[in-house]
Amino acid sequence: MAFLLQVQDLSKAFPGVQALDRVRLDIEPGKVHAVIGENGAGKSTLMNVLIGLHQPDDGELRFKGRTITVQNPHEALKLGISMIHQELMPLQDMTVAENIFLGREPASRWMGWLDRTAMRRDAGELLRKLDVPLSPQRRMRGLSLAEMQTVEIAKALAYQADLIIMDEPTSAISDREVERLFSAIRDLKKQGVAVVYISHKLDEIFEICDTVTVLRDGQYIGTYDIGELNIDRMISLMVGRELKETFPTGDSRRDDVVLSVSGLTRTGKFKDVSFEARRGEILGIAGLMGAGRTEVLSAIYGLEPFDAGEISVHGNPVRINHPSEAIRNGLAMVTEDRKEYGLVLNMAVKHNVTLTILRKICRAGFIDRAEEDRTADRSIRDLSIKISNRNQTAASLSGGNQQKIVLAKALLTEPEVLLLDEPTRGIDISAKAEVYKLISQLAEAGKAVVLVSSELQELLSLSDRILVMREGEITAEFEGRKATQEEIMKVAVPVAV
């Protein structure tokens, strides 16, 4: 069997992470090939290399027997590789036909006059081939997500794509629409088009895919026929790494309840979330991306709204509509995206550190600059942040040191509850170890820590208890050091009905 696409020994590193390490992927025409792995396993990076958004450091891509390099998504399209992203980005005010032919509209040679009739006709033909009852003249704005997806598929076909990559195509559509998507995929197979299918929903993979490639921590684990696998085996292939010796051990005491959340609900994001966090406890929250974990933390901290439910600190109900109120009530949050929510990048390190507690080092509204320097120096020393000068900008630091500054900001408010959202994302292994140590120390010092992480290892080793969220709801609770990755994954992975 000739392969349509062969990826050999592909490697790609980002500062601090080896995102892909000699990965391979062999795709046959007319087959649906699943690529699975935990968050951060390297799936997105691999796809981004295939469509030219990233350039690989090493390795070879062979497409239809020829070695290729893909400089950008446009080149990928011309070669016949098309990707349907998880977040669709249609031009909302254009019609279906215009979206399908975007960038390559049929036009007269002279003056580039648009041939609207041809466009409508061809778009209609493509949609019919996909068996979609959709008028080419409708505007995108009025369409459902599933309909937009089929427009994307039609667009890929219009480019005569031989390989279509679908990234989590069912994450936001209903079960009936999933069925329609699957029938479109089966049509594609018949036409000899290969599909790379990325999904966290393992039962879907059994339904639609022929072959499965597993990645873990940027490494190639193996390629299997779907018949060789069952769900348990898949999960153990995805998570089955050895325990790394970077985690501190030591049980923290459980004490009185500091934070309690009951019935917290935000329509469409999370539902009836209730939990308690105690003094000196690390409470882990596991779940896949999009399970609503970040939204819950943000709602507690006042960054995002919620529709119903109650938050209490030390048994007293509190109203938190703004982070400043959360800080006043003894909550602090380290946000998931430090560049977006954590740091003012072009500000000096010391100014970033003291931003949360400026009030405390002010006299009559004037900043006590000597005190500011002392405070910043103390934080920099306590968290061993490596900088040459407290006046350098936050942008000039490595990810690990930036993350420590975000932590320092949170700690300076002397919180009783720390909400940590992916505190080790994108930082290198030694910085991770330091952050782990710090989290344990904070718990020992009596803080309640709520830790959201997509790295199960991290959660299992640090947490006293672990809650698992799936599609906005808490589905299970485990004793921290007794749970296994397999058990957690089973309740975290969505089950399509």
Next chain:
Amino acid sequence: MKSSEPQSSFSIRQYGLIIALVVIYAVLAFARPHFMSMNYMLTLLRQISINGILAVGVTYVLLTGGVDLSIGSLVALSGVMAAHFAHPGEYWLIASIFMGIITGMACGTVNGWVVTKGKVAPFIATLGMMTAARGIAFIASGGRPVSRLSTGFTHIGSGGFLGIPIPVWILAVVALVSWVFLNRTRLGRYVYATGGNERAALASGINVHRIKIMAYVICGALAGLAGVVQAARSTTGQPNTGMMYELDAIAAAVIGGTSLAGGVGGVGGTILGALLMGLIGSGLDLLNVSSYYQMVVKGMIIVGAVWLDNRGKC
């Protein structure tokens, strides 16, 4: 002041501006020796004082990541309002000054409110205010200049203190107070944080809406003050004055290194920018370059300054 504090001190950009100022001044002084006189320098400073006050005001708004296009119209409106209270023997002098500033502040409050609570883009919100405030200026004056002003009032524009024109004193105080406010106070730091990364500022517990409204209020108040100075200098409250002043003010701030994206820049650079624009303008005047050519030169300077600065960063 340490050079490593990026927001408060002299950046390479500002050294560049100072060098440019010195070089241009030297060339002009060589061509026309009377440029060296104290007299000329004071004239130059008085010429830039109104643009300087407006530019300092708009710097606050630019630092938060916004923009204020209404300040030119506010100069006219507050000038008219101040003039109504400046007829001889009617009110105290302070009442007319107060009236001008309050008018500007009120409009600034509306701007800030519409931008934060109404989530209207600053460009649009202040464009609306620019048009509306101009209209109110005409309504409030019946379309005619408000004249017959007390000598006390006109003295603000033409008088001096210790040999230095009063508008220059006003600009100096405004610039100094603003510098201290932006670089030494908590609220000033919040202005930079809000413009530098609004979401991070929010997550740090800063009430970013309040900070933005404050910036528009200060900007409006300074536009009101500039309106008072303008009315005093021209001895009438003119409803049609101040056209395009907002663009000169924004240009001065931007030449001085304040970023339209927010979070970067400051009052020091803005004053240098206003000085550079004024010096080139009056230099070209004295060299008898026609005002048509001057506009072309000014346009090239605005773009050139930012272009050079961006190249320096890459």
